[in-house]
Amino acid sequence: MDKVEYTEAERWLIEPKPGTAAARARDFGVDLSLTVSNLRLTPAERVRQLDEFQAVMKELRRAVITAKQNARHRA
Amino acid sequence: MLDIERELRLLAEYQIDCVIIGGIAARAHGSSHETQDLDVCYARHHENLEKLAAALESVHATLRGAPKGLPFLLDAETLHRGLNFTFDTSIGALDLLGEIRGVGGFHECLEDCLSIEMFGHVFKVMALEKLIISKRTAGRTKDLMMLPELEAILEYERLKETAAGEKSPNDESES
Numbered sequence: 001m002d003k004v005e006y007t008e009a010e011r012w013l014i015e016p017k018p019g020t021a022a023a024r025a026r027d028f029g030v031d032l033s034l035t036v037s038n039l040r041l042t043p044a045e046r047v048r049q050l051d052e053f054q055a056v057m058k059e060l061r062r063a064v065i066t067a068k069q070n071a072r073h074r075a
Numbered sequence: 076m077l078d079i080e081r082e083l084r085l086l087a088e089y090q091i092d093c094v095i096i097g098g099i100a101a102r103a104h105g106s107s108h109e110t111q112d113l114d115v116c117y118a119r120h121h122e123n124l125e126k127l128a129a130a131l132e133s134v135h136a137t138l139r140g141a142p143k144g145l146p147f148l149l150d151a152e153t154l155h156r157g158l159n160f161t162f163d164t165s166i167g168a169l170d171l172l173g174e175i176r177g178v179g180g181f182h183e184c185l186e187d188c189l190s191i192e193m194f195g196h197v198f199k200v201m202a203l204e205k206l207i208i209s210k211r212t213a214g215r216t217k218d219l220m221m222l223p224e225l226e227a228i229l230e231y232e233r234l235k236e237t238a239a240g241e242k243s244p245n246d247e248s249e250s
Contacts (some may be wrong), residue, residue, distance in 0.1 A: 009235050013227060021230040025223035034107040035224055039231065043103040043200065044193045050109070051079040051103050 077167035087196035089130035092118035100121035124151035177212025
């Protein structure tokens with residue numbers, strides 16, 4: 001797998017210096033590599049990606065409900 | 076469940092004067108947080124309230140969390156008498172806020188906003204600085220949890236601006 005190359009500005013988030021907001025976010029538990037991936041998209045692409053994710057989650061929920069119903073019928 | 080495309084298309088098709096705020100705005104600015112609803116700050120002039128009522132009616136909006144059978148007439152007058160509303164609709168949760176604590180109303184939310192084109196329409200998204208203020212002022216755990224990432228993004232954006240400002244005059248003179 002290719003190693004992800006980061007720009008100088010992106011490294012500010014990936015390898016934050018102590019005392020910066022990025023360091024505080026990292027220490028809080030934010031996965032800033034995900035944030036960098038989002039920042040590489042346009043604002044519209046970011047929202048579209050969330051919309052697609054919501055559609056997948058909806059499908060997943062449907063599948064879980066169906067699986068539970070099937071399991072109940074079998075029991 | 077939230078259908079962002081259909082909710083945004085609804086607002087565009089009814090030509091609602093509003094600014095996207097909350098989780099979707101955070102996402103547009105680069106946050107990786109997920110959200111379950113679309114929050115907008117809407118203009119309170121009568122024509123907009125009429126359009127909003129019609130839009131909400133078309134997706135069978137009901138007050139979220141209200142007891143079943145609670146009388147609620149969805150029209151411009153009701154929207155005028157209230158300020159902030161949380162609705163369930165046939166296309167997902169939609170929250171309408173007339174005023175954002177720490178920021179103000181529609182016109183304040185519009186200042187420095189981001190315009191983005193999606194699904195064939197242009198939408199206004201609250202500026203990152205204002206979004207941070209609104210989250211900090213709201214002060215709920217779920218808002219506060221978004222702050223570290225939003226502040227890191229703001230820092231990153233400012234760093235990029237500073238770098239671009241320092242670079243471009245020299246680049247031009249050297250070329």
